[in-house]
Each structure stands twice: as structure tokens, then as C-alpha cells.
Amino acid sequence: MTVMEQRGAYRPTPPPAWQPRTDPAPLLPDAEPHRVLGTKAADRADTELLRTLYARLVRGRRYNAQATALTRQGRLAVYPSSTGQEACEVAAALVLEERDWLFPSYRDTLAVVSRGVDPVEALTLLRGDWHTGYDPYEHRVAPLSTPLATQLPHAVGLAHAARLKGDDVVALAMVGDGGTSEGDFHEALNFAAVWRAPVVFLVQNNGFAISVPLDKQTAAPSLAHKAVGYGMPGRLVDGNDAAAVHEVLSDAVRHARAGGGPTLVEAVTYRVDAHTNADDATRYRGDAEVETWRRHDPVELLERELTERGLLDEDGVRAAREDAEAMAADLRARMNEDPELSPLDLFDHVYAEPTAQLREQRDQLRAELEAESESGARDAGAPEGGRR
Template sequence: MTVLDTPAWRPRTDAAPLLPDPEPYRLLGTPDAARLDAALLRSLYGQLVRGRRYNQQATALTKQGRLAVYPSSTGQEAGEIAAALALRPQDWLFPSYRDTLAVVARGVDPVEALTLLRGDWHTGYDPRACRVAPLSTPLATQLPHAVGLAHAARLRGDDVAALAMVGDGGTSEGDFHEALNFAAVWQAPVVFLVQNNGFAISVPLAKQTAAPTLAHKAVGYGMPGRLVDGNDAAAMHEVLTAAMDRARSGGGPTLVEAVTYRIDAHTNADDATRYREDDEVAAWRTHDPVTLMECELTARGLLDDALRTGAADDAEAMAADLRERMHATPVLDPMDLFAHVYAEPTPQLREQRAQLQAELEAEHRS
């Protein structure tokens, strides 16, 4: 027996079953859509309309000075909604900074979801209470955290799985590769959702990777890769739900690439016209997730005035409440800068706290 005949070098899995489909998986507008539950379609529609209005209102708040910055997910609502709906109450969501809609769809108060982007706190909600990790502004750093939590939950015997969200730009970070490798080797109950919206700020995907798709990257780590139409809410819901079920049952991680598009600029501080053409944006508007769902509902005779009006009224009520509460000036304590940083404050932190306290007291006396 030669060295190359020994089993240590051999691949652990056959690559063929791990490969994604050659084209993004779709359901809406196809014959397979006939098997979809009508109640699910109505629910997805209502969530999409609400999500679109949430993005519009949050974007308006930046123009009014109530948010420091807002990374809009307009055009990506299908993936955001599906990610939240694929979770059970005990599961965990690990969002990126663009995923506030997924956080809201998970049940977090919209004002609390936007607190980080307002600049008030590092996070505005209790992660343990809602099973949502803090919004991650550094690219991909939340992915190893998701794997660690999922792996720890399995070791403890807890019935918990994690879903980690990242953009196409995040797949160029080392944290992405480390997380996928760790998850696959340990078969951690975690699903990675890559929302490929075409650009990492101004850098198009073609300048980031030469892989056939981002879903193909899964094969190198030994996990399945799924390529999905990210604007098809029904397809996204089906694929993510199946991936989460697989993770929970011990099947290991899955990498899901949602092919979508960032209709708005990277943030309100970005000028997207400098690096992409208006015609490209217009073409993607014809593949809008809300429109796709409306067409499916109409074709099946499910989109009546009651559903349309009810969804619009619910969305407007949410926007009005968000607008009213975000216009209230928050009462902030500068000393909160030093709270919740370390369980036991470091000497440097105590020194800085004392310095700020002295400056505030001096200012008050003057």
C-alpha cells in the first residue's frame, strides 16, 4: 500500500450532490407554484408589502436626520422575510447591517432594530430575549459567532439552529471561509444565507470572485450549495426552511446563495450612479419581489381588494408608528458609553469613565 492509498487524504464526501443547480431555483410563475399553499402566499405577500414600506420609511428618516445611516434592502425583501420565517422561536438569527428588515420580521420592534443606525447604542434590543444577534457592521464577523453558538447548542443537547446572513462582499472576508470550514468539519446546525445583490459597495461581483457562483464555494468545504432566485419569496422560504430542517436533524450546514439586486444605493451616503447604469437598475425593477408575488396571487385568483387593502393598511400603520416614535428625541446618558462593555471594567475603562464624569460635572457647574 502506498502513501496515496491511505484513507487520510481522501475526500469525505462525493462532490456531485453538493453542487448547486445551474440556474437559480424558482417557484413563482412556474408550474410548481401550483402546489404552494394559498395561506402561505398571502402571508408572504403581506410581509413583503410591509417590508417595502419599512424600507421606504427608514430611508425617509435618514433624509430627516433621524437616522445617521440606513443600508436599504429594497428589492431584497424576499430573502429578508424568508430568513425570519424559516426560524423557530428557539433558533438564532445572525444578521448583517443590511438585515434590519429580517430582524423586524423576526419580531423585534422596528425602533429597536434601527437604534444602532441611529447612533444611540451598539444594539437597541436584547439579543437573548429575541434570539437575534446584534447587527454586524464589520463584514462577516457574525458568521463564526453563528457557528460557535450552533456548535455549542448541539454539544449541550439544545434543540437550536442558527441562520447567518451575509452579503456577496462578505464572502471575500476570511471570517466567511473560517466559518464555513468550521461548520462543515463539525457538522454544526447552521445555515449561511448569502444575499448576492451584485455589488460590495461599488465593487461588482466579477471583481471579487472567479467562481461559477457563490453557491459553488460550498463544495470546497463539504456542504451543499443552493442557488436560488432571491426575489422569489416562495422559493426562498422553501429552500431556507429545508436547509434549517436539515441542520436541525443533524445533516450539517448549507450555503444558500440568493441572487437578488440592491435597488437603492449602498447607503444614503453612497452615489450608486458612479458605478452602475440606470438601465441595469430598471431591468431589475421588472423582477421586483412584491410584483412577482402579486402576479402569482392574481393568476391564482387570490389577490382580492381585501388582501391588497389589508396589507397596505398594516404597512402604513407600521410606518406611521415608526415615524412618530423615531421623531421623539431620545434621552441619552453619556455614561452609558461605559456600560455593558466588560463584565468587570478594565482599569483603562474606569479611568476614562472618571475623566468623562469629571468633565460633565465641570460643565454642569459652569
Template sequence: MTVLEQPGSYRHIPPPAWQPRTDPAPLLPDAEPYRVLGTEAAAASDPELLKRLYGELVRGRRYNTQATALTRQGRLAVYPSSTGQEACQVAAALVLEERDWLFPSYRDTLAAVARGLDPVEALTLLRGDWHTGYDPHEHRVAPLCTPLATQLPHAVGLAHAARLKGDDVVALALVGDGGTSEGDFHEALNFAAVWRAPVVFFVQNNGFAISVPLAKQTAAPSLAHKAVGYGMPGRLVDGNDAAAVHQVLDEAVRRARAGGGPTLVEAVTYRIEAHTNADDATRYRSDAEVEAWRAHDPIVLLERELTARKLLDEQGIQAAQEAAERMAADLRERMNQDPVLDPMELFTHVYAEQTAQLREQAAQLRAELAAAQELPGERDGSPQEGRQR
């Protein structure tokens, strides 16, 4: 008999009436990631949904390659590619209703584009222009979040507020495996579970937090297992299986909308490209590891399923690729145009009513801009004379 099992230990003390008692078994994720493609479950999948997922995956892959190319051309300051994770991005966008909200991280521009956001607007922040680059309220897409996991409490707050107002709204919050090591992650899950907020937490476990592998971040069996500690279900899914990701997220969104509370979904996927264009991924992982994951490419998996079921042929594949190329050409052309910037927009949308300090700073900048326009070098085309003054 152990100390904890002896009479008088806390195991023999009845819990207070206010202490919740939840059976943890239904909250635990499966031992293996859930899959649809290549299994018997695939036969029950909606053919039209599978074809739509395929078209968005092909478009998403081309979007990633084009955005990466734009960084090399100096048109983007930075781009965190989601190549290899397109199934997660696309499924996250397609499960939401128009009234729902998406809370993306910095790597989730593709999810915003798949939700209907203009690709140029989605990249504006990464270009270094303006504030967010788009109107979050119009698109129901929160600002792309660079600080890790800080978007998660925001998602909980919005979802909880919507429920208090009687609005039928669900918030879907995306985060990487690195974000699960942040305090914001744990605070958000705890508040969401206590309030039973209609929010879904979607962890894209792509193997690395920059160069830190998952094994150095957690000793848990999976990130989905963390859900039970907060009293919510955890689901584990193959993040490269677009049909499986869509199904699991759809179930979680429906559960949240029906008042069932939050769900933590972990998608096991892989970041094929480097963390960003400033990262050298060869320093912390092998080419063999990357190639092994290329064999589990989300586009190949879905294309194989569709062709086997005679839902996709060469003509359909070509049509999807051509549509993706048109999107890339439009993105390339518009991103190659230098934006017209107004420095005074620095003070727009900071506060609903500008503070005295902001008004003072705006006046100072306005005076400096006016003085610059009056320089002789600006008037007569002699930049050297203007600089000397």
C-alpha cells in the same frame, strides 16, 4: 498521459484511512437559480404561507422607504436599504423557530423586524444611540454586524455550543456577496462543516459590494459553488422569489436541525437603492440595469401569483398597504421624538465586571457632567457666561 496520471503520481497513492472521501456531486448547486413562482411548483405552495409572505413584503418595502426618508430628515445617521431584497429578508425571518438564532449584517434590519423586533429598536444602532438597541438574547437576534462577515464565526460558535448542550437550535447567518471575500467567511464555513454545526449560511448576492461587482470578487461559477470546497451542500435560488427562498431555507434549516450539518444558500437578487444614503450608485451602474431588475420585483412576482390563483384581490392588496402605512406612521412618530440619553450608559454592558480603567473613565465622565451642571450658564440661563467660565 499527463504527469498526474503517470504511475507514481498522487492519483495512484491510496488515501490514508483518516482522510474523508466525499462525493462532490450531491454538494453542487443547480446550474440555474431555483424558482417556484410562475412554475408548476407554485401549485404545491401553502396558500396561507404565500399570503403571509406577501403581507410581510409589502410591510418591508414600506419600512425601507420610511427608514430611507428618516436619513434625509436627519433622524438616522445612515440606512443601508434592502429595497428589492425583501424576499430574502422576510423568508429568512419566517423559516426560524422561536428558539433559533438570526445573525444579521448591517443591511438586515428588515429581517430582524420581520422576526418580531420593534422597528425603532432595530434602527437604534443606525441612529447612533446606545449599544445594540435591543436585547439579543430576548429576541434571538444577534447584534447588527457592520464589519463584514464577522457574524459568521459567531453563528457557528453558538450553533456548535447549542448542540453540545443538547439544545435543538439552528443559527441562520446572513451575509452579502462582499462578505464572501472576507477570511471570516471561509473560516466559518470550514469550522461549521468539520463540526457539522447546525448553521445555515445565507448569501444575499445583490450584485455589488458597495461599487465592486461580483465579477471582480470571484471567478467561481456561483457563490453557492464555494460550498463544495468545505464539504457542505450549496443551493442557488432566485432571491426575488419569496416562495422559493422560503422553501430552500426551510429545507436547509430542517437539515441542520436533524444533524445533517451546514448548508450554503446563495440568493441571486439586486440592491435597487444605493449602498447607503452616502453612496452615489450612478457612478458604477446604469439606470437601465436598475430598471431591468425592477421588472423582477419580489412584491410584483408574488402578487401576480396570488391574484392568478384568486388568493388575493384588490381588497387584500389595500389591506396590506394600509397595515404597512400604520407601521410607517408609528415608526415616523416615534423616531421624531428626541431620545433621552444618559452618557453614563457608555460603560454599561462593556464587561460583566468593569475593569479598573473603565471605572476610572466613568468617574472622570461623572465628574465632568457634575461640573457642567454647576456652570453659571446652566443655573441662570446665560449660556454665554457659562462658556466663558
């Protein structure tokens, strides 16, 4: 004990009472996923919106089936199907204004198509071409992101830059449950919350990161709970309830546009098909599990709701299916056309201004191609006996 303490002059100052910077309670997600279909909330739903969602879901289901068939025919190199997740895909596209931006992952071609991108252009990258197939600036749709979660920081950067410029723009970034295990996910959420960027993060929790189930990825109560650690609200929604997903995402977009900052939405859904056409899903999940989720199919849920309320009859169902078949037939016909490819395209977008070395390589390749073409033409015109 010091002399000052012995004399009674030492009085340690108690630390100030600690207070959290943000009350976590309003940020916490509900205990159960938000639902609309089959509840009293459905009575208040916009009937025209429900019909629109239904038509888009039917079209989306057929799109997934046709794209999957194209992989078997060798017309696509790979296709990550979103069958069973159509409610998330369609709703994500419908809640955005024309000026907003969509940042998709590789599984979100249906959301890209629902945003207005031509179906063939949306599949160009998966066809094996070197580019994304569509103009991101024209459609306000970022390129499909194959690396997990790398599109999320890009969405934050664009949204933050738009706000600094005074543009009324919201970015909606889509990612799977596997992507939440990536560092890009955490960095994006942290930056978005600190900057209060107008971003909505939509996590489609479809149960598996390829073959890894969710409980092997995280011990969190839900993925929506992760939002609280970054200081943003987390929302939990039934990802197969198209009306509920649309409602929750619409609220999050309005919140972001009004300056309220980002929201993390977890949509609980299921990947009915395999991870891609190269995956054997039977190695890590059973048929009984898949069948359980088939009974909670997003198309059937909405069709049942509309039918029971007298908002959809057999003619309406037939019209939606015929429209979907027409889309599939057009996609099939155009994908069966062999694309015209030029090896010289490889040099066009490496640098804004090609380097001397690139120009030299391009000229060398052009000369080789021309020589090969001339040789083929001579052989084609030579007598049968004179050919080598």
C-alpha cells in the same frame, strides 16, 4: 540502477487508487436558480404562507422607504436599504423556530424586524447609538454586524455549542456577496462543515460589494459552488421569489436540525437602492440595469401570482398597504422623538466590574456634568442684566 533492481528483486508498489472522501455530485447546486412563482410548483404552495409572505413583503418595502426617508431628515446616521431584497429578508426570519438564532449583517434590519424586534430598536445602532438597541438573548437575534462576515464564525460557534449541550437549535447567518471575499467567510464554512454544525449560510448576492461587481470578486461559476470545496451542499435560488427562498431555506434548516450539517444558500437578487444613503450608485451602474431588475420585483412577483390564482383581490392589497402605512407612521413618530442620552452610559459596559481608573473617570465626568447643570440653572434664574 541498484543491484536489487538488476537482479529483478525490486518491484515498486503502485499507489492505492485515490477516492474522494465525499461524492461531490450531491453537493453541487442546480444549474439554474430554484423558482416557485410562475411555475407548476406554485400550485403546491401553501396559500396561507403565500398570503403571509405577501403581507410581510409589502410591510418590508414600506419599512425600507421610511427608514431611507429618516436618513434624509437626519433621524438616522446611515441606512443600508434592502429594497429589492425583501423576499430574502422576510423568508430568513419566517423559517426559524423561536429557539433558533439569526445572525444578521448591517443590511438585514428588515430580517431583524421580521423576527419580532421592535423597528425602533432595530434601527438604534444605525441611529448612531453605542449599542445594538435590542436584547439579543430575548429575540435570539445577534447584534447587527457592520464588519463584513465577522458574524459567520460566531454563528458556527453558537450552533456547535448548542449541539454539544443537546439543545435543538439552528443558526441562520446572513451575508452579502462582498462578505464571501472575507477570510471569516471561509473559516466559518470550514469549521461548520468539519463539525457538521447546524448552520445555514444565506448569501444575498445583490450584484455589488458597494461598487465592486461580482465578476471582480470571484471567478466561481456561482457563490453556491463554493460550498462544495468545504464539503457541504450548495443551493442556488431566485432571491426575488419569496416562495422559493422560503422553500430552500426551510429545507436547509430541516437538514441542519436533523444532524445533516450546514448548507450554503446563494439567493440571486438585486440591490435597487444605493449601498447606503452616502453612496452614489450611478457612478458604477446604469439606469437600464436597475430597471431590468425592477421588472423582477419581489413584491410584484408575489402579488401577480396571488391575483392570478384568485387568492388576492383589491381589498387584500389595500389592507396590506394600510397595515404597512400604519407601521411607517408609528416608526416615523417614535423616531422623531429625541432619545434621552447620558454620557455616563459610556462607562457601564466596558468591563463586568469597572476598574478603579474607570470609576475615577466616571466620577470626574459626573462632577463636571453636575457643575455645568448648576451653572446653567443659575444663569437661567439670574436677571437679564446680570447674565454673562
